[in-house]
Amino acid sequence: MTKQTPLALWRRPTFWPVALLALLWLLNAALTPNFARIEVRDGRLFGSLIDVIHRGAPVMLLAVGMTLVIAMRGIDLSVGSVMAMAGAVAAQLIAVHDAPLAVVVAVPLVVAAAAGLWNGLLVTLAGMQPIVATLILLVAGRGVAQLITGGQITTFERPAFQFLGTGALLGVPFTLWLVAGVTLLVGALLRLTPLGLYVESIGGNERAARLAGVRVRAIKVAGYVLTGLCAGLAGLIATADIKAADVSNCGLYIELDAILAVVLGGTSLSGGRARMVGALAGALIMQTLTTTMLMRGIGQEYALVIKAVVALLVCLIYTPRFRGALQRLVGREVHAA
């Protein structure tokens, strides 16, 4: 046995998404006026970068949960609808029942977790394919949200709740704190407890994991519940941000962004590896592109195409064949360990 040799930087799994993000930011700093400027206004930070992170918060939160689910060879299409449900419940609690803040935050999260549990049970107990099981809630969830609000856009005024979406703590937007907190918590669960090992063994070889005594069903369900919770939180942020529960637009198509962020981050849809930091970088890449195009006045039609091109490039880098061709082109031989 030889000593452990540190992996070359470019071979680390999270290198590519983080490097791409850094590259995007550097390019932007050079080319887009005011992109890199961060100033303090009214005791809080302002600037494009801060805005990117703030706007990207919902997708980042979703990506955290989605990474776990995808690493176990599942997928959750229902996150956007769960966001709408959570937002609707929160808005209704404020506008109609004038409930205390703790209730306004807790009840939607419980609803979101229950949605995740539903997904998890359909996948594990009923044995449905994840894409079908969560498709059901993708369709039904938004309907439920509309039932809750009665089809109206429920608006409200509750500064303490709005703080979730627009407030700042120590000058930093509160959403950033939330993302950081959730990331650290889930990251700790993954790296410091056996959960990460279970998740990756289930994704890598479910039969082997079962024969090794891993509680495959329980852990899968836990993954969906966690994703539900993340979606609930994202829904609260989105709702607090606009002071209204807009059920037909809240989190619409956001599941696609979240899945793309996870894939950009290096987690393969065929499961086996969970790359959370990469997924966050992936979410920020997408948001940076969106914000940049807005700042530069590029029309939505081009923006979508450019986003797609970037996503395509990153995904190509993950395919061994393309990477091999790239390495031959650069002329640098990288030997397998």
Place this chain on the structure above:
Amino acid sequence: MGVRVWAACLPAGSIAVVSDPLLQMRGIDKWFPGVHALNHVDFSVRPGEVHALIGGNEAGKSTLLKVLTGVLRADGGSITFEGTPLVCGSPAEAVRCGISTIYQEVNLVRTLSVAENLLLGRAPRAWYGLSWRRMRMRAVELLGGLGIDIDVSRPLGSYPVGVQQMVCVARAVDTDARLIVMDEPTSSLDARETRRFFALLEQLRARGLSVIFVTHFLDQVYRISDRITILRNGRQVGVFEAAALPRTHLVAHMLGRSPAEVEAAAGATAAASAVAPERPAAEHATTLGGATPVLSVHDLGRCGTLAPVSLAARAGEVLGFAGLLGSGRTELARLVFGADRADSGVFEVDGRRVKIKGPRRAILLGLAMAPEDRQADGLVQDLSVRENIVLALQAAGRRGAAGGRTGSENAGCGDAGGRGGGFGWGARARQRSLARRFVEQLGIVCADLDQPVRNLSGGNQQKVILARWLACRPRVLILDEPTRGIDVGAKAEIERLVRELCRAGLAVIFISAELDEVARLSDRVLVLRDRRAVGTLERSRISEEAIMAAIAGKGGQEPFQQP
């Protein structure tokens, strides 16, 4: 060599039946990277015969059939069919030439009706399109001719597999097949279905059709086939008239032994004990012989998989499972470990009744199983050596320690994670040290503990799985073909390790297709044939030859206890 055996085993009279063969394959060679899968194989089928093609793992049966049916192209040799050279590049072409294949799994469309399945692509037409009425009539007529009376408008999937299988055959007959290749068609049929299926085969034979029949069930070979071709390691070992080939000879040829050896063993049981090699664990086991078994199982069975079996695993003993491929050895191991759900059976651990509902429960009770297929059931290829080693221990969690184990130096592999359980929070360092200890103890050759296990050689991968289970400090260790596909050196090491573990007080269940290994290691051997246990050989009677005789059955006096 094949020729010599052939000549020696054919009684003089049987060569009298000479007719031009329907199919003649001569000197077929097939190479896969690094493997000579078929080595100059000769194979011929006469018109109107059922010809059994048998052999163990990697004998080359399926490769030969794939060459015949155009799935693979041979690297050498010639094929003639009905007197003309056969060139077909695809299964579809083979069907056009008159060779149909019936696979183990029914390959028709279950959601379509029986009639549609039968006449798919050849449906009778009328001026307005498909004629459903005539199609049904054709189907009824076709099936009726073969003695099958079912409602042809119901979906195929609504019938049991046996009937589906027969519909496959009927379709083959209707496409004007002269030769039907059947790859384990009876493997998922029950006894009654098999009888009906054989009646159908006899009809085909009577009509002058030829059948190539692949099966692992020896009884069926003798029940239906006229001739038998045996393959072993890509070579043809012999062609025999079924009626003239004693079972013991058949088994001996499959395992690459001389028939005389086996017969001697079957005849003289006393000789067997003299031949038995020394077994270091023997004296150890004698002292424990009367003690309560660590694990005993009564009437464990699963419908369609395994007839009820009882067994007992004792501390310090190796219990071997012997049998041919498909005899039920792996199925039994999986049932014991809870990997598959049993229909019947009672488990006792240390004399206490327990329930084993799944692998997790089995592990908590102190069982461990290294599965037969290490790629599919054992390793998580993308995870590191360290992660693969700690997986089961970690999954068992702290409760792993509560398995009621007393002998703390079980397996001599020391304690794991302090309390014999999981690692809880922040224990990567402890995981590393545990993994490193096993890597050193078992001599696993790897560059680095964090290297993906995918890059290890077969023998080292097997040792990683062993390490995974030893880390859990099991009391009963089931090893299903632990030496399959690994090199000779690694095999010897694994044998040595099994002995060591046994001496340390572990109960080992050892399964191998190689009878010499089973004979060398085991204190008792449970012999299986055709998915049922046929008996147990006790220590003094174990020898390779005695095991072979038991597998073959019908060896005059049964030299072993009936269960």
